[in-house]
Each structure stands twice: as structure tokens, then as C-alpha cells.
Amino acid sequence: MRLLVTGGAGFIGANFVRQTLAERPDTTVTVLDALTYAGNRASLAPVADRIDFVHGDIADLDLVDELVSGVDAVVHFAAESHNDNSLADPWPFVQTNIVGTYSLLQAVRRHDVRYHHVSTDEVYGDLTPEAAAFDETTAYNPSSPYSATKASSDLLVRAWTRSFGVRSTISNCSNNYGPYQHVEKFIPRQITNLIDGVRPRLYGAGHQVRDWIHVDDHNRAVLDILDRGRIGQTYLIGADGELDNKSVVRLILEAFDRDPDDFDHVTDRAGHDQRYAIDASLLRSELGWTPRYSDFRSGLAATIEWYRDNESWWRPHKALTERAYADAGETEISTTH
Numbered sequence: 001m002r003l004l005v006t007g008g009a010g011f012i013g014a015n016f017v018r019q020t021l022a023e024r025p026d027t028t029v030t031v032l033d034a035l036t037y038a039g040n041r042a043s044l045a046p047v048a049d050r051i052d053f054v055h056g057d058i059a060d061l062d063l064v065d066e067l068v069s070g071v072d073a074v075v076h077f078a079a080e081s082h083n084d085n086s087l088a089d090p091w092p093f094v095q096t097n098i099v100g101t102y103s104l105l106q107a108v109r110r111h112d113v114r115y116h117h118v119s120t121d122e123v124y125g126d127l128t129p130e131a132a133a134f135d136e137t138t139a140y141n142p143s144s145p146y147s148a149t150k151a152s153s154d155l156l157v158r159a160w161t162r163s164f165g166v167r168s169t170i171s172n173c174s175n176n177y178g179p180y181q182h183v184e185k186f187i188p189r190q191i192t193n194l195i196d197g198v199r200p201r202l203y204g205a206g207h208q209v210r211d212w213i214h215v216d217d218h219n220r221a222v223l224d225i226l227d228r229g230r231i232g233q234t235y236l237i238g239a240d241g242e243l244d245n246k247s248v249v250r251l252i253l254e255a256f257d258r259d260p261d262d263f264d265h266v267t268d269r270a271g272h273d274q275r276y277a278i279d280a281s282l283l284r285s286e287l288g289w290t291p292r293y294s295d296f297r298s299g300l301a302a303t304i305e306w307y308r309d310n311e312s313w314w315r316p317h318k319a320l321t322e323r324a325y326a327d328a329g330e331t332e333i334s335t336t337h
């Protein structure tokens with residue numbers, strides 16, 4: 001199998017490439033990545049001599065066409081992925097997530113190459129505390145520029161599949177955690193703050209709920225879908241890991257032997273989604289997928305250990321990331337609950 005992996009220098013893509021080569025040594029992998037602020041070649045260092053790395057943009061039609069013509073399948077991870085950045089400047093999200101996906105779809109259409117599209121549960125908007133979890137039939141209702149552009153890209157995939165016969169599958173996954181995640185994201189930000197002796201930063205009251213899944217479980221599901229998924233089908237990926245943000249911060253503080261209230265409430269995110277939750281029944285029943293990381297606490301402990309052991313990987317990005325949050329106006333707030 002010859003795979004083109006877009007965004008393979010990012011968090012989930014790099015974990016996917018390393019995992020795929022470890023479990024399927026016969027696979028040939030080409031990574032296409034623009035190395036934006038979120039891409040890091042160091043994440044691929046352990047497999048550097050086993051992949052072809054192409055530094056380029058998924059919106060470059062000629063480059064994408066040439067690369068797609070030489071592979072059996074494309075797994076498309078590349079994206080602008082951070083909600084807060086999309087609120088500060090939506091344009092790169094439109095360009096990469098929508099135009100970039102268009103470019104890949106035109107190439108897989110022309111060369112009749114199998115295509116897997118990696119998407120997010122955020123396309124469905126958010127849930128009230130008592131609502132049933134998202135499933136494959138939930139209507140799209142995105143809230144942020146990030147999730148709106150991901151929803152747009154999903155719809156392009158569905159149209160290219162129906163109208164042009166593109167052999168595609170889509171997966172919509174919940175919040176990932178694990179090694180090699182950029183320090184702008186919630187869990188790595190709090191871990192690296194605590195390593196630096198800085199208090200964790202909780203948006204608003206911290207009652208929002210996310211459905212956490214270990215990145216390796218997400219990527220195993222992607223491989224299962226690539227192998228045995230039905231063409232034209234969407235699969236939701238989630239590991240029944242619902243937790244509110246305050247509880248996550250408290251678990252991280254506990255792992256650092258710190259007082260559970262040793263965090264700051266800061267300015268809330270505009271349009272902040274309240275709750276995500278995934279019903280992954282279809283993936284489990286049809287493809288036999290089950291998560292291997294069923295205990296969030298131990299997955300979190302391993303992730304904390306990874307950040308402690310790999311300071312050289314994240315340190316160059318920490319100060320800049322924190323400055324961006326400060327420049328965006330993040331300030332401490334008081335809350336009564």
C-alpha cells in the first residue's frame with residue numbers, strides 16, 4: 001500500500017505515520033506538509049529515513065496532482081485546527097480547509113485514488129447536557145470559523161463522492177490527547193504551564209464538556225476505515241471519554257501533586273461550544289473497533305510523562321504561544337461557580 005498522508009508533521013498525522021509504519025512495515029508513506037507553525041519535522045524523526053517528506057501546500061493543484069498519481073490512497077489530516085486561531089483570523093482556515101480539500105478531491109477524482117477524509121465532531125455544533133450523543137445522522141450545525149470550514153470540506157467530499165464517484169470515507173472524531181500535540185491546545189498547555197510553575201488557565205467557568213480519546217485509538221480507527229470502511233460512509237470516532245474542562249484541569253493538577261483549586265479562570269472563548277459527545281456504535285459494530293486506552297487517567301499520566309521527557313520538542317513554541325494568548329486579550333476573570 002502506497003499512502004499519501006497530508007499534515008503528517010502535525011499532532012495526529014505524525015502519530016498516524018509512526019503507528020502505521022510500526023504496525024505495517026510494508027506500507028510506503030509520502031508526507032505532504034506545509035510546515036505551518038503547527039507542523040514539526042521533529043515529530044517524524046523516528047521514521048525520517050522510512051518516509052518521503054514533501055514540504056508543500058495541499059492547495060497547490062499541480063503538486064498534489066503529481067503526488068496523488070503515485071499512490072493507492074490519500075489520508076487527509078492537513079488543516080488549520082485551532083478554534084482560537086480561527087476566531088482571530090479565519091482566512092487561513094478557508095484557504096487550507098476548504099480550498100486545500102478541493103485540490104485533493106480533484107486529484108483523487110482524476111486518478112481514481114481511494115481517499116479518507118479526517119474530520120471532527122465539531123461539524124455538528126454542540127449539545128445540551130442531557131442531549132443524546134452525535135451520530136452519523138446528526139445535522140451539521142458548526143459554531144466557529146474552524147468548524148464551519150471543516151463542515152464545508154466534509155460537504156465537498158460528499159458531493160465529489162456522489163457526483164464524480166470518488167471512493168471516499170469520512171471520519172468525525174472527538175478531542176484527541178497524547179504525545180506531540182501543540183502547546184496551544186488545552187491539555188498540553190496546562191501540562192507545560194505546570195512544568196514552568198504557571199497556573200493552568202481555564203476558559204470561563206470550565207463547565208464545557210469534551211469527549212476525550214487517545215490519538216492512537218483515533219488512528220487505529222482511521223486504519224480500520226481505510227481497510228474495511230464502506231465507500232461513501234461517514235464513521236464517528238469516540239471512546240466514551242466525556243469530562244468537563246474543570247475536571248481535566250484538576251486531574252492534571254493531581255498528577256503534579258498540586259492543590260485541585262490551583263488554577264485561574266480566564267476570558268471565555270467567543271461562541272464556546274458547550275458539549276461534544278460521540279456515539280461510535282457504527283464503528284464498533286461494523287468494523288469491530290474498540291479503544292485500547294479505556295482509562296483517561298493513565299493515558300493522561302503517560303502524556304504528562306511524555307511532555308516532561310520531551311521538553312526540547314515543545315519548548316521552542318511555548319513563549320510564542322503564550323504571547324499570542326495574551327495579545328488576544330486573555331485575562332484572569334472571577335467566577336462564582
Ligand code: NAD
Pocket residue numbers: 006007008009010011012013032033034035036037038039040056057058059076077078079080081082096100118119120121150172173174175176177182
Ligand atoms: P495540527 O494543527 O496539529 O496539524 C496540522 C498539520 O497540517 C500541520 O503539520 C500543518 O503544518 C499542516 N498543514 C496546515 N496547513 C497546510 C497546508 N495548507 N498544506 C499542507 N499542510 C498543512 O492538527 P491535528 O490536531 O493533528 O489535526 C489533524 C486533523 O484532525 C485535522 O483535519 C483536524 O480537523 C482533525 N481533528 C483533530 C482533532 C483533535 O482533537 N486535534 C479531533 C478530530 C479531528
Ligand code: DAU
Pocket residue numbers: 081082083084119120121122173174175176184185186187189201202203204206208209210245269276
Ligand atoms: O472535538 C474535536 C476538536 O477538538 C478538533 O476538531 C480541534 O482540532 C481540536 O483543537 C479540539 O477543539 P477544542 O476547541 O475542543 O480543543 P482545545 O484544546 O482548544 O480546547 C478544549 C477545551 O478546553 C475547550 O472547551 C476550550 C478549553 N480551554 C482551552 C484552552 C487552550 C481552556 O479552558 N483553556 C485553555 O487554555
